[in-house]
Amino acid sequence: MPSKPQVGRLDHVRDPDQPVFTPRTPRVVAARRLQRRRDRDGTGRFLAEGPQAVREALALPGVVRELFGTPAALDRYADLADAAYRAGTPVSPVTDEALAVLTETVAPQGLVAVCEQFDRPLDRALDRAPRLVTVLAEIRDPGNAGTVLRTADAAGAGAVIFAGDAVDPYNGKCVRASAGSLFHVDVVRAADPAAVVGALRAAGLTVLAATGYGETDLDDLADSGGLARPTAWLFGSEAHGLPAELTDAADARVRVPLHGRAESLNLAAAAAVCLYASARALRVRD
Incomplete structure (x- = not known):
């Protein structure tokens, strides 16, 4: 059974009864597909990895559609998790294994955002x-x-x-x-x-x-x-x-x-x- 997130600074952001998502959780599986161009093109979405990218994405209203993070990272970057929550964006805790499949770096920093593409004509x-x-x-x-x-x-x-x-x-x-x-x-x-x-x-x-x-x-x-x-x-x-x-x-x-x-x-x-x-x-x- 997946573990429950620890109660910490962000109880208002995430439901303490919500299980931590695993690599097999459907929302994680769907987000992982965005690593492929055909899925990015088909959905109009992409992944932004790490606190710097997430911070800049959150500054654009409506761009971030979901924020995934390990419980430790969501506490470490509480300001980002709180900003997502206040914007009405789902904040979803994930296991380290789930975070690893959502990222393409050797040492991920614990956060990945699903974003809407926003290029202009x-x-x-x-x-x-x-x-x-x-x-x-x-x-x-x-x-x-x-x-x-x-x-x-x-x-x-x-x-x-x-x-x-x-x-x-x-x-x-x-x-x-x-x-x-x-x-x-x-x-x-x-x-x-x-x-x-x-x-x-x-x-x-x-x-x-x-x-x-x-x-x-x-x-x-x-x-x-x-x-x-x-x-x-x-x-x-x-x-x-x-x-x-x-x-x-x-x-x-x-x-x-x-x-x-x-x-x-x-x-x-x-x-x-x-x-x-x-x-x-x-x-x-x-």
Whole structure:
């Protein structure tokens, strides 16, 4: 028989007579399926793992649909459990074994939230007039995508667009790599990268393609004031770069200068350099 949760600080949050859920509890089984993309797409839901992601998800009204946690974690992060309870979200205690099947990390931190997907249509995101936009074109690696999303948030980007055959932004590794930033920016999924470029330009943004073979040096562009206007950066996969049709469609093809002997920068580093150059230029203009 499953054990009963210990009586602790959160008696108002969880029913003391409620059994602790196990890996075989139907709600745990249903949540575990969200680790697969077809189930995320079919239900419009995904998993957010760990207290940082849960905290940011709870800040968006209606996004968290259920909070799972071990009894120890629900007591440790009592503020999060209480916030979920006050929002009318079920707070469900689980065994360590159940928590393990809901997570994809070696040392989980005891909390997993079932969340509603909340990406925006491209036109609605651009209606908010973001001054800095990041486009991830055909990027398939979820760790890279999540890291660039986190960097875009830190640099002040208002939207991150997953364009073409890009990774699912709700992939567990992408969510974890974003470190909560997934919940801070407008996330857009768009099937046609070329249409994205057209929409960005129509919204008044300068479209820049980041490529190691660009004819424009990033430092020269920044020094000339070319970054002091609303800008969208296009980034391609680390393995294949940007598709030729996107580099051709951009207003400029920009390379990050390499002052040492390194052959190149990885995607996350190049994105950080480009986005922060734009962030600085926009701040100086203000």
